[in-house]
Amino acid sequence: MTNQNKPLSGVRVLELGPYVALPLTGRILASLGAEVIKVETNKVLDEMNFIPAWSRGGGQPEFQRGKKRITIDVRTPDGLEVFKELVKVSDVFITNFRRNILDRWGIDFPELRRLRQDIILMWQTGLGGIGPYYTYKSYGILVQHMGGVSLMSGEEGEPPATINTSYSDYHTGVFQPVAIMGALLRRRLTGQPATMESSIFKSGALTAGPAILDYQSTGRVPQRIGNRDPFAAPHGAYQCQGDDRWCAIAIQTEEQWQSFRQVIGNPDWCSEDAFSTMEFRLANQDRLDTLVGEWAATRTAEDVMTQLQDAGVPASVVSQGQDLYESEHLKARGFYQPTPYYLADRSNPAYEWEQFEGIAAANPPKMSESPMDFGSYSNIGEDNDYVFKEILGMSQAEVDRLAKNQSLY
Amino acid sequence: MSFQAPADGVLLPPYRILDLTGPEGVFCGKLLADYGAEVIKVEPPAGDPARQRPPFIGDEPGLERSSYFLFYNTNKRSVTVDIESPEGQDLFKKLAASADVIIESFSVGYMKYLGLDFDSLKTNNPGLIMASITPFGQTGPWKDYKSTDLISLAASGFMQITGDPDGPPLRQGNEQSHFPGSQHAVTAIMGALLYRDLQDGQGQYIDVSMQEAMITYYTDAHPALAWMQRGENVTRVGTNSTLVIPLGAYPSKDGWISAGIITPREWENLSNWMYEVTGNEEILNDDYKGGNQDRAPYNDIITALVIDFTTRFTSEELFHQGQERNLVFIPVNTVSDLLNDPQLEASNFWFDLDHAEVGTLKYPLGVFDSDEVTPVTKPAPYLGQDNDSIYGDLGIGESELAALRTGGVI
Numbered sequence: 001m002t003n004q005n006k007p008l009s010g011v012r013v014l015e016l017g018p019y020v021a022l023p024l025t026g027r028i029l030a031s032l033g034a035e036v037i038k039v040e041t042n043k044v045l046d047e048m049n050f051i052p053a054w055s056r057g058g059g060q061p062e063f064q065r066g067k068k069r070i071t072i073d074v075r076t077p078d079g080l081e082v083f084k085e086l087v088k089v090s091d092v093f094i095t096n097f098r099r100n101i102l103d104r105w106g107i108d109f110p111e112l113r114r115l116r117q118d119i120i121l122m123w124q125t126g127l128g129g130i131g132p133y134y135t136y137k138s139y140g141i142l143v144q145h146m147g148g149v150s151l152m153s154g155e156e157g158e159p160p161a162t163i164n165t166s167y168s169d170y171h172t173g174v175f176q177p178v179a180i181m182g183a184l185l186r187r188r189l190t191g192q193p194a195t196m197e198s199s200i201f202k203s204g205a206l207t208a209g210p211a212i213l214d215y216q217s218t219g220r221v222p223q224r225i226g227n228r229d230p231f232a233a234p235h236g237a238y239q240c241q242g243d244d245r246w247c248a249i250a251i252q253t254e255e256q257w258q259s260f261r262q263v264i265g266n267p268d269w270c271s272e273d274a275f276s277t278m279e280f281r282l283a284n285q286d287r288l289d290t291l292v293g294e295w296a297a298t299r300t301a302e303d304v305m306t307q308l309q310d311a312g313v314p315a316s317v318v319s320q321g322q323d324l325y326e327s328e329h330l331k332a333r334g335f336y337q338p339t340p341y342y343l344a345d346r347s348n349p350a351y352e353w354e355q356f357e358g359i360a361a362a363n364p365p366k367m368s369e370s371p372m373d374f375g376s377y378s379n380i381g382e383d384n385d386y387v388f389k390e391i392l393g394m395s396q397a398e399v400d401r402l403a404k405n406q407s408l409y
Numbered sequence: 410m411s412f413q414a415p416a417d418g419v420l421l422p423p424y425r426i427l428d429l430t431g432p433e434g435v436f437c438g439k440l441l442a443d444y445g446a447e448v449i450k451v452e453p454p455a456g457d458p459a460r461q462r463p464p465f466i467g468d469e470p471g472l473e474r475s476s477y478f479l480f481y482n483t484n485k486r487s488v489t490v491d492i493e494s495p496e497g498q499d500l501f502k503k504l505a506a507s508a509d510v511i512i513e514s515f516s517v518g519y520m521k522y523l524g525l526d527f528d529s530l531k532t533n534n535p536g537l538i539m540a541s542i543t544p545f546g547q548t549g550p551w552k553d554y555k556s557t558d559l560i561s562l563a564a565s566g567f568m569q570i571t572g573d574p575d576g577p578p579l580r581q582g583n584e585q586s587h588f589p590g591s592q593h594a595v596t597a598i599m600g601a602l603l604y605r606d607l608q609d610g611q612g613q614y615i616d617v618s619m620q621e622a623m624i625t626y627y628t629d630a631h632p633a634l635a636w637m638q639r640g641e642n643v644t645r646v647g648t649n650s651t652l653v654i655p656l657g658a659y660p661s662k663d664g665w666i667s668a669g670i671i672t673p674r675e676w677e678n679l680s681n682w683m684y685e686v687t688g689n690e691e692i693l694n695d696d697y698k699g700g701n702q703d704r705a706p707y708n709d710i711i712t713a714l715v716i717d718f719t720t721r722f723t724s725e726e727l728f729h730q731g732q733e734r735n736l737v738f739i740p741v742n743t744v745s746d747l748l749n750d751p752q753l754e755a756s757n758f759w760f761d762l763d764h765a766e767v768g769t770l771k772y773p774l775g776v777f778d779s780d781e782v783t784p785v786t787k788p789a790p791y792l793g794q795d796n797d798s799i800y801g802d803l804g805i806g807e808s809e810l811a812a813l814r815t816g817g818v819i
Contacts, residue, residue: 131755152582209480248563321632365597369613
């Protein structure tokens, strides 16, 4: 008989915090079978509900699916008491508020540990929970610039090519479940809980590792080199037929270069000494890029990719939304799944929001024996009854009273 | 439970993890090794090609000197084996029988061709967990497509939203394709270990597609949903966001500074400060007030006003003075700034690792700080340094090892 357990069956996680990294951590733990209780308040909605303008809440299913979503205003005395009752019945508490904010609300880690001695604490901030910037407010989409990667992206001599997303958040958000699962294992084996403090700054800075070692040794700082590569040419995105259509090509070996020549019909320039070795191709890549670009410009991006891949040459269309949405490859793998969306309304913060059907990404790892749950997507406050009455055993009258005085709101 | 507890001050039990990955999965093994698993790099007798990769410490080439190799292989052990030879395959099977986890990133079907796929290996090790990290996953019409960092950035659409709207899609620096697939694989591996050891489960196979993993690293831009809902393709926006206005990198007196105004209150603070400094009343225009999306129609005007403001300060001034006004200005750092950053210093981010050949260097280790658990601090392994002890523990005698060595198997 198949084992119906999930990796985190029986583990309860309490989550307090907005944006990307922290909610993503909770969502991954939920996909692995934890019961994740997300504490929010209608009084201050997560700004991610309003981004981007064309479809408020894009990404929210990816960050919130599979959680029990409840409303508590922890800034009220009654709300704080209910929150502390939840701490007592949780294995893990995760938050991304700064210490000065938590202090103001009366949430204090040593006290949480007194309430639940073996609780595992994951405390995430943007810049760091200890150290000189501990009170500093930050946002992941900006902290990515602190990690050193922005100045490695872009064309030579141009401004840093930043990206319209907060990718450092994702580093942190996907790493934290690993630390938490490690701490759960360790607790089971040694009886010891752990308090862990992470930051988006550190996750970003970690990824600059090789450049940090090189700088110490040679004093070199990484330069912006656009789409080029120190070891491969041709290497770039080439414009094809159509509106903003591009195909990336990366030729790393002599074998790939020979295959590439065959695909493009072996024009005379391919036989020039200037392109006879990788070293020469790298030295002459301005002209090489022009010639490859002329070939690509008369074709569709799909044709360029298919012809080159059929010959074993690394190439890909630069995927736009339409390519991803219509991708036969992603469809065959079941990557996008249908999900409801809830359109937030600043003037009507309770959860009777307009609903529409959209899609969301599945969990990338495909696990053969304990598949990660896609999870159902509750709106804010939708699980109040379950959590307050079934888990905490509160009476309907008490829940009503605290809802009315806006503690559980 | 038959598995061992972690050592004092270490997060993970000493799970044995065989790491056969290339660049696609090298960060996966590193994270597990840095937090205490016994990660063994299984290298061909000539060494992982990453050992040949410049730049080298002191610009002196050598198998133990690549900065890339040194960083991505901290805390790992190393054995050599030629898994393409029959003797090497036998040896690898013995090693695999002793492992908790195998991670690999070969072309789809290569391990099966060698007779070393999950189904073959698990017969001698029912608890085995195996994770494959490949550009497009193990199934689907693109599964055999060739890839590189650039191709991964293109296929996932990351490039489509990086760069200037009037220029080409751009590669994000620092080989970002190394991270999403590897990190998702670590979560699944940890999940699989907990499932096996705490939930009475068995071993399992994990398939991670780097394309899918990378798509999930920019979910907030959500291009597939934008196409579905609006029939529009999300594209490049240059140094300034269209998700939040104003947000992006702006020139300062001495370099770059990033800034982001997310809440209505922050806009009020910033516009008042800008007015104090520049005296330009335009910034107080009522049309610009409100939430981060209310300024979308005025992005160009607002960007120009912000630049007029930021260029009057140094980056440091904006970083610290911004905080006094509850505003987020964040420096745009380079690696030398990181090494001097007081915050990283205070949060125990740097570890001096002594390596017999390249000397002592500061390594960034760990994305969390904790009184209870800290990263392990051993440098990257020498090629094959653990052959004798690891193969010896499997019961392979000295004469047999000598024969394997002479035969070029290890």
